Amino acid sequence: MFGESSGRWLDSELWHACAGSMVQMPPLNSKVLYFPQGHAEHAHGGKVDFTTRIPSFIPCWLSGLKYMADSDTDEVFVKLSLTPLTQENTNALLMDLEDGGDDCGNNNGGVVEGGNQEKPASFAKTLTQSDANNGGGFSVPRYCAETIFPRLDYSADPPVQNIVAKDVHGNCWKFRHIYRGTPRRHLLTTGWSNFVSQKKLVAGDSIVFLRAKDGDLCVGIRRAKKVAVGGGEVSVSSVVEAVSCGVNGRPFEVVYYPRGSSPEFCVKASVVRDAMKVRWCSGMRFKMPFETEDSSRISWFMGTISSVQLLDPIHWPNSPWRLLQVVWDEPELLQHVKCKT
Template identity: 40%
Template sequence: MKSINSELWYACAGPLVSLPPVGSLVVYFPQGHSEQVAASMQKETDFVPSYPNLPSKLICMLHNVTLHLSRCWLRYLVHPCGHPDGVNIVTADPESDEVYAQMTLQPVSKVGLNQSRQPAEFFCKTLTASDTSTHGGFSVPHRAAEKIFPPLDFSMQLPAQELVARDLHEKTWTFRHIYRGQPKRHLLNTGWSVFVSNKRLFAGDSVLFIRDEKSQFLLGIRRANRQQPALSSSVISSDSMHIGILAAAAHAAANNSPFTIFYNPRASPFEFVVPLAKYNKTMYTQVSLGIRFRMMFEIEESRVRRYMGTITGISDLDPVRWKNSQWRNLQVGWDESTSGERPS
């Protein structure tokens, strides 16, 4: 399996995503995991079986996280025994260039922590109809071009240069970067329409350019949140769903044995594996009705924005299947000035 660039993975995953590092202690929320599984199957969460002996959260050690490019994600999604040898795989769907993370966790009785990183130099742009036109080019924001791309020679009558970027599949793409027009703007023209057609990009999708520590260019994409086709029975059956999704976690909880989970950062708006230190910091905060609450959300162009609101309720999201769970147990009334634009 080919190694995958970690900076590119994080850029594609989103600005708020941070996978805990190997050897760190984390808190796993099976209720959140079941929400992702249900969404991938286009089912209600009731479709995913719960296990009475499975706690609503597990403190675990994260083992052997490595980054790879693989085509096995759908096949192994509900593997009840985890990946052989506990090897963790980050994969990219060959049809969509979307990234996934596979993590092997092991429950622990005692309890530590480091940090993951986002790429330092990158920009993200949501594609317009013009950007995806077969006869057009890609209009690069002025500040982004100056920050990421090598400087152009503006003494030339028509400043231009060739850019070579590598995607998740280690395929290289060559574009012509030119500065022209009225008013003057940065464009990628030659090679761009081939990239758009090959990746089947549409207006609303996003493209990321990253400059890594070696000043090499990496190229990633994020699909707009369109309805995903349900997984076919040839890939994943309802039987394997019932046997595999949370069965491995329930068995691991009872035996302190390793188990494997998969995380799709673009399909799961809420991380269900979080650093223990982050969880503890939240638990130290006194929460009660009427308290002001703030939370970061991803908005367009890969930017993040803090939204403010007031806690209006504290209750179980699913009191029947997950009683006394801390997973999404706060109800927040968002400030009227931002409620209409806040992502759901």
């Protein structure tokens, strides 16, 4: 488990901008299904040997939610406090999953945090070699400059301003924003080199700018590759401890890194219910959303289900985790996206 000193508790707006629009955490106080099989994939080496047979999922209340960022790498993660349901509530939830009931027990009215509110404007850009050059500047996409940054006075010659952006730790970074060149383009000059150096940015990392609802300009980072600290991985012992608590009905805490290679292992119960209502079979067309590099839109991968079978029937019988095998129409593009997320 991670202590409070390993990161700063930050606003959910900036956290979600750094995590990416594809990441949707369950709302606080909702009923969720915790998948030990999925949690184990996040363990160091991806291998956890459980001494006893573990249920494929454990129904829980999401009793706590803390959005955080690693103090060394700026990588965002979330701490989820889970309270296993009583046997009576578990039986009711299992019946609801089987019959496709309309209510999976979200006692906040089914409103996902921020789900019915307009999202603040954000933009992400993958750094080029020129952007990451410690002696250079940052080429700002026009959309970001005109939508996220403070308004620039184009009547000046040249149009220039100083901007301040707050990172995930609450530290403020000052940049000089100028519109110049032939053809003209937006650039961050003074202050950018120091930011690159202090954050240890390299080509392939992504920079995220957000205009928060309170008007503040915020900046976050998405690392190109898993880093040494955290890196989207948790210890094997923390997974074993969490599963042991869950099986024995004791509250427990898990940590999830959204930029890791494995999907969410704590899923809103109604989402699982909707998926289980579908009669999946070979030959069905299947589509999966993914986020473009600049986070400006959601695109879709198309494929065909080749089989519906258990990933590990010996250790995880009747588990819906990774139940579908899909042949993608454009597998080379899927691999490209996987290396970017």
